[in-house]
Amino acid sequence: MSLDFTPILEYWPFLLKALGVTLQLSVASVLCGMAIGLVLGVWRAYGGAVARWIIALYVDSVRAVPILVIIVWTYFALPLVIGVSIQPIGAGILALSFHLGAYAGEVVRAGLLSVRAGQLRAALALGMSRPQAIRVIVLPQALIRMLPPIGSLIVIAVKDSAIASVVAVPELMRQSQLLAGVTYRPFEIFTTTMLLYFVILYPIARGTDRLYRKLAHLGAS
Amino acid sequence: MTLDWSVIWSNYGLLLQGAVMTIVLAVLTMLIAIPGGLLLAALRLNRVAVLRTVATGFVEFFRATPLILQIYWAFYVLPATFGIGLSSFWTAVLALSMNVSSFNSETFRAGIISIRRGQTNAGLALGMSRLQTMRHIVLPQATLRVLPALASTWVSLFKDTSLVSTIAVADLSFVSLKLRAETYRILEVLTAMAVLYWAMGYPQAKLVEWLHRKLRVVE
Numbered sequence: 001m002s003l004d005f006t007p008i009l010e011y012w013p014f015l016l017k018a019l020g021v022t023l024q025l026s027v028a029s030v031l032c033g034m035a036i037g038l039v040l041g042v043w044r045a046y047g048g049a050v051a052r053w054i055i056a057l058y059v060d061s062v063r064a065v066p067i068l069v070i071i072v073w074t075y076f077a078l079p080l081v082i083g084v085s086i087q088p089i090g091a092g093i094l095a096l097s098f099h100l101g102a103y104a105g106e107v108v109r110a111g112l113l114s115v116r117a118g119q120l121r122a123a124l125a126l127g128m129s130r131p132q133a134i135r136v137i138v139l140p141q142a143l144i145r146m147l148p149p150i151g152s153l154i155v156i157a158v159k160d161s162a163i164a165s166v167v168a169v170p171e172l173m174r175q176s177q178l179l180a181g182v183t184y185r186p187f188e189i190f191t192t193t194m195l196l197y198f199v200i201l202y203p204i205a206r207g208t209d210r211l212y213r214k215l216a217h218l219g220a221s
Numbered sequence: 222m223t224l225d226w227s228v229i230w231s232n233y234g235l236l237l238q239g240a241v242m243t244i245v246l247a248v249l250t251m252l253i254a255i256p257g258g259l260l261l262a263a264l265r266l267n268r269v270a271v272l273r274t275v276a277t278g279f280v281e282f283f284r285a286t287p288l289i290l291q292i293y294w295a296f297y298v299l300p301a302t303f304g305i306g307l308s309s310f311w312t313a314v315l316a317l318s319m320n321v322s323s324f325n326s327e328t329f330r331a332g333i334i335s336i337r338r339g340q341t342n343a344g345l346a347l348g349m350s351r352l353q354t355m356r357h358i359v360l361p362q363a364t365l366r367v368l369p370a371l372a373s374t375w376v377s378l379f380k381d382t383s384l385v386s387t388i389a390v391a392d393l394s395f396v397s398l399k400l401r402a403e404t405y406r407i408l409e410v411l412t413a414m415a416v417l418y419w420a421m422g423y424p425q426a427k428l429v430e431w432l433h434r435k436l437r438v439v440e
Contacts, residue, residue, distance in 0.1 A: 064422030066380035068394055069415050076401070077411040155285070162287035166387065173290055186297035194286050194294060201285040
């Protein structure tokens with residue numbers, strides 16, 4: 001086995017650009033997913049029976065269907081339904097957010113419900129309105145408790161963004177496939193790519209843990 | 222847009238075969254990944270520092286890189302660089318097993334650690350050996366505690382098997398994507414694929430939720 005890393009040295013701007021797309025895809029889907037999750041989580045925790053039932057159906061359905069299937073369906077089938085074609089990156093962001101939103105919703109709900117019910121009642125007794133009490137009293141404490149699972153969700157989002165390669169989004173995974181095909185150096189290229197992912201993901205996983213340990217006391221109720 | 226669902230009915234045997242392959246992959250992987258996870262957990266809790274470090278590195282690496290890339294790596298690098306020529310089926314099982322073993326090891330480790338230290342000490346004080354304490358005191362209690370997390374991993378695994386379609390293992394997503402390319406009935410075939418996954422996965426997701434509720438630890 002002889003190693004030859006010249007393709008990496010030669011094509012590193014190409015890989016760097018692909019890494020940029022991976023980060024773009026991840027950040028966009030995390031932000032949209034969290035937004036969806038926040039709405040769904042609050043709604044499921046405090047909403048009526050019908051809302052709870054509909055959200056539960058959405059969450060459990062997303063849990064049941066592979067992200068690959070959601071991405072492929074969004075890119076190939078959704079345009080036929082709505083009559084508008086979608087760019088690969090748009091389909092990637094849409095599918096990943098839809099997927100992540102369900103998981104984020106569960107995290108938000110669990111976080112909200114973990115704050116003792118007495119706090120909400122106390123806030124209401126002090127004359128706060130319900131939305132106010134949730135926003136000012138419950139949510140800030142819940143957010144701190146949600147940190148570790150949110151860290152895992154971000155890690156999952158970055159890893160799942162690699163699956164967007166199946167609809168030819170020019171992100172890191174896809175571009176290394178291309179590069180490996182052109183240069184015939186799969187070991188060097190896929191190993192480099194793997195290390196790049198690790199270098200991004202490992203600090204996120206450890207960083208959120210450390211942040212949580214520092215802030216945990218603020219979320220204790 | 223006109224829909225023609227007959228493409229699904231005339232190819233249901235093919236889709237069924239794909240679904241069976243998906244189940245086989247998930248079952249086989251879990252059968253390997255439970256002992257694999259136990260081994261890694263044992264290494265991580267070992268008193269020998271070198272073993273701990275190696276096992277931790279292995280686990281962290283597999284948990285912090287995308288599974289699809291691990292599958293690709295195994296498929297392209299093993300034969301080209303190391304001369305290991307596995308079929309795509311066994312390549313898929315290998316990559317999935319390594320990945321799920323890493324996740325399982327974390328589950329098992331957390332389960333073992335969650336049993337209070339005093340119980341191990343009590344076992345040792347009664348004259349049991351370290352291995353006996355592990356087998357008779359810690360593991361039986363830890364088993365119940367890891368069951369919900371293990372079940373969650375199973376559901377993830379069941380879905381993640383779809384990634385092996387990228388290396389041409391004929392699972393449900395591979396046969397569906399092939400059928401889509403052959404028949405051009407894109408919406409029908411892709412929707413049928415999603416519905417089939419949903420029909421298999423939804424009861425599992427519900428079961429996991431029930432397990433989490435049922436076995437919640439109250440200390």
